[in-house]
Amino acid sequence: MEANTSSSNRKTNILGISAFYHDSAACLVQDGKIVAAAQEERFTRRKHDPNFPREAIAYCLSEAGITKDQIDYVAFYDKPLLKFERILKTFMAYAPKGFQSFSKAIPLWFDSKLFIKRTIEQELGFSVEVLFPEHHESHAMSAFFASPFQEAAVLTLDGVGEWATTSIAVGRGNKLDIISDIRFPHSLGLLYSAFTYYTGFKVNSGEYKVMGLAPYGRPIFKDLIYEHLIDVKEDGSFHLNMEYFDFPIESSMTNPRFHELFGAPPRKPESALTQREMDLARSVQEVTEEVVIKIAKHIRRETGMRNLCLAGGVALNCVANGRLLREGIFDDIWIQPAAGDAGGALGAALGVWYQYLGKPRVADGFNDAMQGSYLGPQFSQQEIQSYLDSEDIPYTVYSSETLYEKVAELLHHEKVIGWFQGRMEFGPRSLGARSIIGDPRSTEMQEKMNLKIKFRESFRPFAPSVLMEKVDEWFELKSPSPYMLLVAPVSKIHQREMSEEQQRLFGIEKLNVVRSDIPAVTHVDYSARVQTVHHATNPEYHKLLSTFEDQYGCPVIVNTSFNVRGEPPVCSPLDAYRCFMRTHMDFLVLGNCILDKSLQKPLANDLDWQKEFELD
Amino acid sequence: MTKFITFILYWLLILPLGMIHRILGLKTLDFSWRNGAITYWERRDNSTATERYRKQV
Secondary structure (H helix, E strand, O other), X not given: OOOOOOOOOOOOEEEEEEOOOOOOEEEEEEOOEEEEEEEOHHHHOOOOOOOOOHHHHHHHHHHHOOOHHHOOEEEEOOOHHHHHHHHHHHHHHHOOOOHHHHHXXXXXXXXXXXXXXXXXXXXXXOOOEEEOOOHHHHHHHHHHOOOOOOEEEEEEEXXXXXXXXXXXXXXXXXXXXXXXXXXXXXXXXXXXXXXXXXXXXXXXXXXXXXXXXXXXXXXXXXXXXXXXXXXEOOXXXXXXOHHHEOOOOOOOOEOHHHHHHOOOOOOOOOOOOXXXXXXXXXXXXXXXXXXXXXXXXXXXXXXXXXXXXXXXHHHHXXXXXXXXXXXXXXXXXXXXXXXXXXXXXHHHHHHHHHHHXXXXXXXXXXXXXXXXXXXXXXXXXXXXXXXXXXXXXXXXXXOHHHHHHHHHHHHHXXXXXXXXXXXXXXXXXXXOOEEEEEOOOOOOHHXXXXXXXXXXXXXOOOEEEEEHHHHHHHEOOOOOOOOOOEEEEEOHHHEOOXXXXXXXXXXXXXXXOOOEOOHHHOOOOOXXXXXXXOOOOOHHHHHHHHHXXXXXXXXXXXXXXXXXXXXXXXXXXXXXXXXXXXXXXXXXXXXXXXXXXXXXXXXXXXXXXXXXXXXX | OHHHHHHHHHHHHHHHHHHXXXXXXXXXXXXXXXXXXXXXXXXXXXXXXXXXXXXXX
């Protein structure tokens, strides 16, 4: 366990890596502190990039001011040979079906996935100790070791890791033990993904859309799901009826028997959405929530813990998270903001520091270790201006005193603004560092942002950022939600009652009803995916919200990720400028510079830019 | 070469092994469904991190 330290005073550098499935990422933990973390997609501009995170690693090292040879340990987020065993056994179980998938999957394993240690050492250029926590352990450690709790139960739910799809763990101080799990092919994440596929969305990215679509529907297929697809025990454990699914060996997820059960083939991607898809979405969403609640109750009984940490892709289901919080099963819950596979890199690195090296851990009960999840690259004012000058881009520089007043005024005039400040977020959510922002009071804003800015489906809701100090005045939520992972209703005093005629509306017709003082962020069921903004972690964004409230009486703004459909959120000023110019955004704020769209020259030779990004 | 290895691996190893498992009633995946079990949770025994993390299995 000796590190490659040349001096006893030098810090211990642990590089965490997740790669080769989806959302590859790197993270650097230095003496237990998270110094940097980023997804590879942000640099390569390829959404969910699964390749070795070469650029993310380079960024992490530069942020820490170290060279490759100063890395002491590399932590890979899963056990490749155990995963390979699962894949072989799966094909054995289904043979002679599945040869096509086998012939696609296996060469990738021979090429790189079976030789992770060798690949890492080749990339780094020297021999290093590479450690392999299990996939769900990495998720669990990303949730517990980064949480504010000294003791907590941990629930991880995702598609599948090596074998586990659902795990329960207990964390105490610097130790975490997985106590029980549910194994492949029985997976709540894959059940949700099967419905994502069946409703015509892309697996591993369209799950958010299913969640967003659910409030338009009725849970009329719920009984069918319980009767035929999932058997749920009182303790929340479950098995799927695999006669209805093809996901172990096919990319099609569901099979003809499933289609017969629901009376139609899967919806064709990009075809018109009907009430049926909305009802399917609502049904699987309710089943998911009910299973999560049952598991949570079981964990509370089994472990006696008062706090719960969550991670894994299913933990990004903020509707289920909000319900879990409201049920009051635990005193408090904390969700890792990079709950998907990218966060595995972080969990693996923290696990080496605490579990492998046995370093002490003291949590204060209030503050987590994520630093607001602002763990990515940042660009100085000088770097921003150098870029703008080099490209001959017109802009105006504002002082720190006047910038916020100007941006608040633009928001008030219903302008859509690209907001680029400080360090980029780690995880799938934009939290006010790389965001597109707007006025939530506008009745036009949701449609404008969806269709003219993001080029995405009109039903998709937008999230509000709200000052932490004012959250309970605007939403039925008292807890912090800094990572936009909790859904809560808009406060009754800000809701607007629907007329009888409006109440009779059905499905997508509900979309255009103004149902609160902040309609752009109020979903059809009066809910909102809330981000609380804290001065301690993002003072610039906090100041913008404070100024908007002081001047216009509203401490809430619309916040959506700074990208277009199919594109990863922007990372650099160049990415931000390109995205700004390709959409109908009105202004771009880069540091203290404001760029007015009406003064910009169109981008040259950029007519085909939409072909750059595969639709998600 | 990889294509050839993949072909051999599947038809000469995966398929026969899978068939033998099925004939002998051995499970490679647990497909149980409503089998009367009280729970589907499986208990885990954890060895120490120092042992586990060094292994890829």
